[in-house]
Amino acid sequence: MSQKITNQDPGQWPSVNAAVAPLVQCLVEGAASLRIGVEKGPKGCTVVDCGINHPGGLEAGLLVTDICMGGLGSASLQPAWSFANWPWAISIHSTNPVLSCLGSQYAGWSLAFGDFFSLGSGPARALAGREDLFKELGYTDKADAACLVLEVDKAPPEELVEKVTEDCGIAAKNLTLILTPTTSLAGSLQVVGRVLEVAMHKVHELHFPLERVIDGMASAPLPPVAGNFLAGMGRTNDAIIYGGAAHLFVSGPDDEAQQLATDLPSSNSRDYGKPFEETFKAVKGDFYAIDGSLFSPARVIVTAMESGRSFHAGEVNEAILNTSFGYEGA
Numbered sequence: 001m002s003q004k005i006t007n008q009d010p011g012q013w014p015s016v017n018a019a020v021a022p023l024v025q026c027l028v029e030g031a032a033s034l035r036i037g038v039e040k041g042p043k044g045c046t047v048v049d050c051g052i053n054h055p056g057g058l059e060a061g062l063l064v065t066d067i068c069m070g071g072l073g074s075a076s077l078q079p080a081w082s083f084a085n086w087p088w089a090i091s092i093h094s095t096n097p098v099l100s101c102l103g104s105q106y107a108g109w110s111l112a113f114g115d116f117f118s119l120g121s122g123p124a125r126a127l128a129g130r131e132d133l134f135k136e137l138g139y140t141d142k143a144d145a146a147c148l149v150l151e152v153d154k155a156p157p158e159e160l161v162e163k164v165t166e167d168c169g170i171a172a173k174n175l176t177l178i179l180t181p182t183t184s185l186a187g188s189l190q191v192v193g194r195v196l197e198v199a200m201h202k203v204h205e206l207h208f209p210l211e212r213v214i215d216g217m218a219s220a221p222l223p224p225v226a227g228n229f230l231a232g233m234g235r236t237n238d239a240i241i242y243g244g245a246a247h248l249f250v251s252g253p254d255d256e257a258q259q260l261a262t263d264l265p266s267s268n269s270r271d272y273g274k275p276f277e278e279t280f281k282a283v284k285g286d287f288y289a290i291d292g293s294l295f296s297p298a299r300v301i302v303t304a305m306e307s308g309r310s311f312h313a314g315e316v317n318e319a320i321l322n323t324s325f326g327y328e329g330a
Contacts (some may be wrong), residue, residue, distance in 0.1 A: 010099075010137055010138040010139045011138070013096065013099050013103075013139055014072070015141050015142060015143050016070030016071060016072065016099065016100070016103060016104045016123035016126050016141055017070075017123040017124070017126065017127055017141055017143035017145060017146050017147065018143050019070055019071030019072055019123075020067050020070050020071035020104075020122075020123050020147055021071075021143075021145060022071070023063060023066055023067045023071055024067060024147050024176050026063065027048060027060070027063050027064070027067065027178070028046065028048065028176070031048075034056065034057065034059055034060040034063070035054055035055045035056055035057055035060070036048060036049055036050050036051075036054050036056050036060050036186075037049035037052075037053060037054040041155065041156070041161065041177060042156070042157070042158035042160075042161040042162075042172070043158060043161045043162065043165070043172035043173075044172045044173045045161050045165070045172045045173065045175040045176070045177060046175070046176045046177070047155060047156075047176075047177050047179065048176060048177065048178045048179065049179050050064060050178060050179060050180045050184060050186040050187065051179070051180060051181045051183070051184020051185065051186050051187050052153055052154070052155075052179055052181055052184075055184075055185075056180075056184050056185055056186040056187075057185050057186060058077065058185055058186070058189055060185075060186040061180075061185060061186035061187070061188070061189030061190050061193070062075045062076065062077070062090075062189065062193075064149060064178055064180055064186055064189075064190045065090070065092075065189065065190045065193035067122060067123075067147060067149065067178065068104065068105040068121055068122050068149050068190060068193070068194075069092075069094055069100040069101065069104055069105045069197075070099065070100050070103065070104030070105070070122070070123045070126070071123075072094055072095045072096050072099060072100035072104070073092060073093060073094035073095065073097075073100045073101075073105075073196075074092075074093055074094075075090055075091070075092055075189075075193050076090070076091050077089070077090060077091070077222070078090075078091045078219065080219070080221050080222075082316065083221050083243065083316075083318055083321070084318065085318070085321075085322060085325075085327050085329060086221040086222070086223070086243070086318075086321060086325060088221070088222045089219045089220055089221045089222060089243075090189060090192050090193050090195070090219060090220060090222055091217070091218075091219040092193055092195055092196040092217060092218045092219065093196075093216075093217040094196060094215075094216065094217075097196060097200050097213060097215065097216040097248075098137070098200065098210045098211075098213055099137070099139065101196055101197035101200040101201075102133060102137065102197070102200055102201065102204060102210070103125070103126050103133075103134070103137055103139055104121075104122060104123045104125065104126060105121055105122070105194060105197045106121060106125075106133070106197055106200075106201060107119035107120065107121035107151070107194075108120075108121070108125060108131050108133060109121070109124075109125050109128065109130060109131065109148075111150075111156075111160055111163065111164070113156075113157050113159040113160055113163075114157065114159075116152075116154070116156060116157050116160065118150040118151060118152045118156070118160075119151070120148045120149070120150060120164070121148070121149045121150075121151075122147050122148050122149040122178070123141070123143075123146060123147055123148075124146035124147055124148035124164060124168055124175070125148070126139065126140070126141040127141045127142075127143055127146045127167075127168040127169070127170070128146075128164070128167035128168045129141075130167055133204075136210075137210070143170075144170060144174055145170060145174035145175070145176075146164070146168045146170055146174065146175055146176070147175075147176040147177075147178065148164060148175070148176070148177055148178070149177075149178045149180060149190070150177060150178070150179055150180070151180055151181065151182055151187060151191065152179055152180075152181065153179075153181040153183070153229070155179070156177060156179075161175065161177075164177075181229075181232075182226070182229055182232035182233055182236060183225060183226055183227065183228065183229060183232045184225065185225055187232075188222075188223065188225050188226075188232060188235070188236055189222060191236035191237075192220050192221075192222060192223065192236050192239045192240065194240070195218040195219065195220040195239075195240045195244040195245075195246065195297055196216055196217065196218035196246060198240055198244070198295055198296055198297060199216065199218055199244075199246035199248065199264065199296060199297050199300065200213070200216070201295070202264055202293070202295065202296040203248070203260065203264070205292065205293075206260065206263050206264070208250075208256075208260050209252075212250050212251045212252050213248060213249075213250055214249045214250060214251060214305060215248075215249040216246065216247060216248040216249065217246070217247050218244060218245060218246035218247065218297060219244070219245055220239045220240050220243050220244035220245070220297070221239050221243040221321065222239070223235040223236060223238070223239050223321075223324070223325045224325055224326065230277055230280065230281075231277060233276070233277070233280070234275055234276040234277030234278075234280065234324055235277075235324050235325055237276040237295070238275055238276050238320060238321060238324040238325075239321070240266075240295075240296075240297055240298075241266045241272070241276060241294060241295070241296070241297075241298060242266070242298050242316060242317040242318075242320045242321050242324070243298055243316050243317075243318070243321050244266075244296075244297030244298050244299070245297055245298065245299040245300070245301075245316070246264075246297040246299070246300050246301070247300070247301040247302075247303070248260075248300070248301070248302050248303070249303045249305055250302060250303070250304060250305065251304075251305050251306065252304065252306075253304070254304045254307050254309055254311075257302045257303070257304035257309070257311055258302070258304075258311040260302050260311075261300050261301065261302035261311035261312065261313045262311075262313050264296055264297070264300040264302070264313065264314070265296060265297065265298060265299065265300055265313050265314025265315075266293070266294055266295070266296040266297065266298055266314070267298070267314050267315070268293050268296075269291045269293040269294035269296075270291050270293075271290055271291045271294045272294060273320075274320070275320055275323055275324040276324070277324070279294075297314070298314050298315060298316045298317060299312070299313070299314040299315055299316055300312070300313055300314055
């Protein structure tokens with residue numbers, strides 16, 4: 001087989017905002033059954049509360065995860081037989097991991113207004129195209145409506161709506177903002193649902209050619225909801241760092257696939273080895289002081305498509321998961 005297999009040309013990639021529109025409609029119209037809140041926000045935008053003043057739940061979290069991936073991926077809950085104390089995991093697959101994970105799901109849009117701050121994720125990022133990443137991907141999106149997911153515990157200010165609609169070139173009435181606090185079931189699940197995205201981001205940081213990533217899937221154990229933001233951030237990160245597993249299918253030489261597998265796992269980081277909450281406290285809350293290579297799945301498999309060989313690296317660390325998740329068994 002030839003070694004010229006590549007991902008689809010970015011010029012042929014679909015609109016993530018158009019692809020996600022039916023899912024957003026399903027979320028809004030199913031608000032009562034999903035136990036979420038929907039109301040008009042600043043400038044007439046739609047604000048969906050998935051865990052602040054409404055309980056939300058796992059089903060809402062799965063749908064939000066699919067929305068984050070631009071309608072080009074799917075999330076489901078599956079048994080996690082490899083973990084003695086945490087028997088459920090979120091399983092992720094995408095039809096185009098480069099576009100859905102990096103072009104949509106990645107939380108790369110920094111939005112700060114007064115005491116409000118959030119990193120926006122979801123398909124609206126591609127419509128705005130404010131990040132250098134989109135120039136690298138060679139992707140631009142066109143749509144009349146957009147959706148942005150914010151990991152916050154309070155409603156966004158009017159200035160955020162003005163900024164997002166201006167950058168996206170849409171009317172405020174066509175903007176949907178989904179709010180997912182980390183201490184909620186939906187919020188916790190959709191963060192752990194970034195396990196494939198985290199792997200793809202690490203691939204990008206390692207400068208492996210993204211056009212050679214043909215497909216991928218990943219999973220991570222679902223942690224119990226935490227009682228505060230810091231603990232919630234710690235548990236969701238630990239689920240990926242110490243329990244996540246990703247399988248990527250790539251084109252190109254075996255030795256490069258093997259090197260990618262070797263470099264990907266979180267255990268390569270100097271900050272590996274303790275719960276994320278402890279790491280975060282040790283750097284006094286300076287997220288950027290943490291070694292970036294920590295943010296990756298615990299285990300990876302990289303399959304070289306031309307030869308069919310698979311390369312394994314890393315391992316799960318259930319002891320740290322037990323500490324982070326608050327296991328109180330014998």
